[in-house]
Every structure is written in structure tokens, then in C-alpha cells.
Amino acid sequence: MGVTEKLAQAISHAPMIALLGNPNCGKTALFNRLTGSRQKVANYAGVTIERKEGHCLSPAGHPYRVLDLPGAYSLTAHTPDEAITRDVVGGLRANDGSPDVVVCVVDATNLRLNLRLVLEIQRLGLPMVLCLNMVDVAKKRGIEIDADQLARELHMTVVETVAVQSGGEKALLRALDDMWPVVPVKPRPLAAIDAVSVEDTQREVRRILSVVAKNVHKSDDRSEQIDNVVLHPVAGPVILAVLMFLIFQAVFTWAAVPMEMISGGVEQIGVLLSEHMADGVLRSLLVEGIIGGVGSVLVFLPQILILFFFILILEDCGYLPRAAFLLDRLMGGVGLSGRAFIPLLSSFACAIPGVMAARTIQNPRDRLVTIMIAPLMTCSARLPVYALVIAAFIPEREVWGAVSLQGLILFCLYFAGIISAMGVAWFMKRSAGAKAKQALMMELPSYHWPNLRNLVIGLWERAKIFLMRVGTVILTLMVLLWALSSFPGAPAGATHPPIYYSIAGMLGRALEVIFAPIGFGWEICIALVPGMAAREVAVGALGTVYALSQKGDDLATSLTPVLASSWSLATALSLLAWYVFAPQCLSTLSVVRRETGHVRYAFYMAGYMFALAYSASFITYHVARALGA
Amino acid sequence: MTLAPSLINLDTLAAGKSGTVVHVAPTNGDGGESADLARRLMELGFVPGEKIRMLKRGMPGGEPLAIKVGNATFALRRYEAALVAIQPE
Secondary structure (H helix, E strand, O other): OOOHHHHHHHHHOOOOEEEEEOOOOOHHHHHHHOOOOOOEEOOOOOOOEEEEEEEOOOOOOOOEEEEOOOOOOOOOOOOOOHHHHHHHHHOOOOOOOOOOOEEEEEHHHHHHHHHHHHHHHHHOOEEEEEEEOOOHHHHHHEEEEHHHHHHHHOOOEEEEEOOOOOOHHHHHHHHHHOOOOOOOOOOOOOHHHOOOOOOHHHHHHHHHHHEEEOOOOOOOOOHHHHHHOOOOOOOOHHHHHHHHHHHHHHHHHHOOOHHHOOOHHHHHHHHHHHHHHOOOOOHHHHHHHHHHHHHHHHOOHHHHHHHHHHHHHHHHHOHHHHHHHHHHHHHOOOOOOOHHHHHHOOOOOHHHHHHHHHHHOOOOOHHHHHHHHHHOOOOOOOOOOHHHHHHHHHOOOEEOEEHHHHHHHHHHHHHHHHHHHHHHHHHHHHHHHHOOOOOHHHHHOOOOOOOHHHHHHHHHHHHHHHHHHHHHHHHHHHHHHHHHHHHHOOOOOOOHHHHHHOHHHHHHHHHHHHHHHHOHHHHHHHHHHOOOOOOOHHHHHHHHHHHHHHHOOOHHHHHHHHHHHHOOOOHHHHHHHHHHHHHOOHHHHHHHHHHHOOHHHHHHHHHHHHHHHHHHHHHHHHHHOOOOO | OOOOOEEEEHHOOOOOEEEEEEEEEEOOOHHHHHHHHHHHHOOOOOOOOOEEEEEEOOOOOOOEEEEOOOOEEEEEOOOHHHHHEEEEE
């Protein structure tokens, strides 16, 4: 047996420690600190809540499996996330088994809220360790906690940790080593938790705090001062709008250099291969199908990473819930909860995590509406299409001094998606009739500096997901599309480029009947077909379509000038409008089916989005033509 | 439910003012959902005896509310805050 196999076996038999705590207690940062890159992100069986498991080795050489449970305020579950946490800890999930040790992570600056959950879990009788996390912040604020006294009061090991600091997890690992070997214990039934009322539990928390801590009331004045500005009725929304605008500007301007490097590199590879290979089917597959197609999607990696860079920072420093607070009235106006903001914001990256994040919404109808409108938020997969068309048709100049016109158009497209989502939500709520009250109940955590390590791990996850998609779904589609567009070849004496006679060409020409009224020629129609599988593939497909349509050897030249010369402005605008509402990529539809439990919601979604997209493109095309575009 | 004259519901507290939670109860009539909300409010720390402070009220219409309880801040809608009866300072 090899070393890695031995290690894998040791890990699979290692004790399972579960990290459990309130949202915002720094649990995930501690998980990242313990496991580093040794993480496995999957789903809990039967549901699509993210299950993060990793492993680590203690100083004494004992292996542990580490499970990062979803954050919970209580084991009396109010959301599906909390239900998972409750079921795992209670040993009710057949596939997971109850954890061997529960590590309760608490925010040392807010023991009053956090300790209640600890007392609840203690009633289950599992071996426990308490992590006083963020002790550095608590000390700075003058909060004094006697950890030894707390350990005596709770009858459990108490360790101090600073999850954002290198080595801040050492005390926890030492405490786990002291418990070695871990003897599995069966948890008591969950009913044990309700044996004591919430008020009595809170009374006990207050009693414990009066014994072990001083100055627990020292609150976070700095966060309050920041909130005075950030949540200000006038300044707040202005800051939010400026912030969003700057992010979209940055996505366009910062990404320019790395994007040029990637496209230049891809071009070089194509040229190199063309020079060293004999002309034939294989060269065509490699240069036009794989390198041309995949390369034109890969080039958008920098933009996606920049967008996530900002989302992750805003999330980590605590601004996102403030944005939800500011937007709550707007959301409430169309019948959504402010909580819907987080799923909708995630949808700017991709609708799939957005649809999944809707789980944190308690009201089922509210959740369904949020899921249905999530794909109207402009996901990053649409960005490649926007970027390509904007670069080809919108001149690169500045308006009102320093604002890039291209960035401004992009901002408008995003805005159109948001407005239409609000309209659809309003319509759905109205047609659903009954006016139910929507709960908000959202914590506004203390602000803190974003953690570089968490940022890097988060960005790495995103890059990995994107590259996996490029390497699997997109590559497969590109090869398939290349085959469809290359066979059968052109007949002798053909007047059109060869793709016109291929299977894809036939399909595209058939679809042209439907799409001609909104200004799409057969080239665009061909690209729309694989675009159903993944939106960004449409760009790669256009690359293939036009590369194959070109006569001569200028295959690797960029698409931009080709599009600018072969489409009218009205067609370009129509395509942009189409993509604001673009019918779903298949993976989103399958997630919607899974999350809602009904295939009919996936059909509703595809249907209403197709109708919206077609109407919007139709109007855009004809108005643009009337105006002479 | 009749309140003693000095007690008010949390949703009517002005921004910047403080108070102490006296009791949390579902309003009359709408059964299970309010009871659920009341329980969750208590789990978040809105239990009798806790000091609370209204930090901010959203615009327009004074909603949502940002309320400090213990060392945590929560955003609530009006009808949620209306379940909490407080003694203003």
C-alpha cells in the first residue's frame, strides 16, 4: 500500500469533528485555517446545501476529519440550512452519522447571543470543545473573559482561537489531542433541547456571563459609527450605487491587460499549430474547434475573478447585509424579503449559487419568486457575450469626463436585468393574490477587515469551477459544435462559406425563420443553440462560426472587427436585449427543478424568459431600425 | 392585549432611543406564524430584561429597523418588531 493510500485510509477512519456556531462567528475562517486547501465541497445527500469537509493533522500526529456545518442561531430550525445542522448533530442523517466531537465556535465579542446555542447543544450529551473565537477583538474592546472559569461553568474544554491569524487554531488542535482517543457517543434525542425554555436558557447565559466575564457590554462603537454613514437615508443609497458602479467599471478596465495576454497567448498557440501541422481535419479540430472555441471563453476568466474579488470582499467585511438593509424597502415594494438580496446578488456571478442561496428564505412562496427571478440578474456567463458585442459596436470613448461609454452601457444592461426582475416579482406576487407579511430578521454583523487567506481560497474555488466548466462542458460542446459545423463539407462550386452547408448551418437556417424578425442571421442562430447549454459558449460558437466562414488564413484574428463589419447596429442591440432575458442555460434549469421539486417550475422559467427575451429583442430591433441604426 | 400605559411596542421606538424588553408575544389572531416569529426573536436575544436600542430606521416609511440587542445588531421589519413590548427609557 502506498503512502497516499495509507493516508487516505487513516483519514477515512479518523474522528469527525463538526464546527458549529452562529452565522458570522468566524466558523468558516477557522475551517479554512484548519484544513487549508485540503477541502472537499459537495452537497448533503438528497438536498443541495453545501457540505464542506476537510481534514487536518494535529501536532501529536492524529488525523481528524473536519465538517463545517451551516450557521445556526438555534437547533429549533427555521431554515433548511439550520435543519441540516440540527439533523447532523442529532445523528438523524443516515449518510453522515453524528460527529465524534462538536466544536462550538463562539464570537467572544457577543457571548450573550452565542452561548445560548452552546447550552442547547450541550443537552445532546456529545463530547464538546468551546472555541472562544475572535478573542483578539474582544481584548481590544476591553471585554475580559475568564476562560478557565467558563470551562468550569460549562463542564467542557474552552480554548481561545483567532481564526484570521496564522497559528490561531493551535489551541484547538491541542485540546483535541487531549481528548484522544475519541470514544463515539450517541446523541440524546433532540427533544432534550426543548426541555428548558428559551427564557430560562437566556437567564442561565446571563448568570454564567456575570461569573466569567467583565465588560461584556462594551460594544463595537466603530461599527456603529460606520453604520451612521453607510445606513444613512441619503448617503447610504448613494454609497451603494457608487460602489456597484465602480465594481462594473473595474470589471471592464482592470481586466483589459490580463485578457489581452490570454487572447494573445491563445492566438500564438493557434498560429504555432497551424504552421507545424498539415492542413486537414485534425488541424481544423485543434485550431478552430478546441483552441479557438475554448480560448474565446477562457479569456473572460479575469473579469469573473474581478467580480468575485469584490463580492467576496464585501461579504467578508460585513457590507452585504447593509446593502440588503438599504434595499429592503425596494424589495418589500415588489413583495420580496430583503433576504432575497443575497441570493440575487450571488446570481450576478451565476444563477446556480443564487438559486441555492434562496434556501435561507423561510417563506416558501417568497423563496419560489426569488428563485424564478434569480436568472434575470446578469450572471457572469453573460458577460462574455456583452463584452464581445459592446467592444465591437460601442466606441471606446469617455462621456461626462471620466466615465467609459462601454462601461456605462454594461451598467445599463445590468440595470435592465434588475428592473425586469423587480417587475416579474411584482407580477408574480400580485397574481398569487394573498398578501403575506415577509420576515426579514437579518443580523448586521460587526465590520472587520477582509481576510486575505479567505479571499484567496474563495477566488481559487471560483477559478476552479470556471476552469472545470471550460475543460468539461464547454470543451465537449465546442468539439460537438465543430463537428456539426464541419460536416458535411461544401459541395463543389459552393458560393457560401463551408459552414453554410453543414448540419449546424442547416439548423441555423431553420431557426432563422423564427429569429429573423428580431434581426438574427443564421450565424447568430447557430451560436444560440449551444448557448442553451452554457451561455458563454455562444461566444466560442460565434468564434467557430466566423472563423470557419472566413476565407484565407486569418482564422485566429479576434472576433471583434468581424462582428463590427458583418452585423448592423440594430442586430447587435437586439442580441444584447436578448441576452438580458436570455432563456436559461440547462444547468440552471436542472437546479431549479431540484430546488423546487417540480419540473414544471423549470418549464415556467424557460417559457417566461423566452417570451420576455423575444419581445425585448423585437422592440429593440425595430426601434433601432426606425431610428436608422 | 392591553399594555400598561408606559409600555410601547418596539416598532414605534424612535431612532437613537433605548429601552428594555418586557415581553415578547404573538399578536392576536394569526396563530402559528407569529408564535414562530416570537420564538425566533427570543432566540436572537429579544428576551425580557434585555436592553435594546434603535440604531436606524430605513427610508422611506421608517422601515426596516436596525436594532441593537446585547452586542448584536439585527434588521427587522415593523411587524416583527411589533411583537416585542418594551419599557422605553
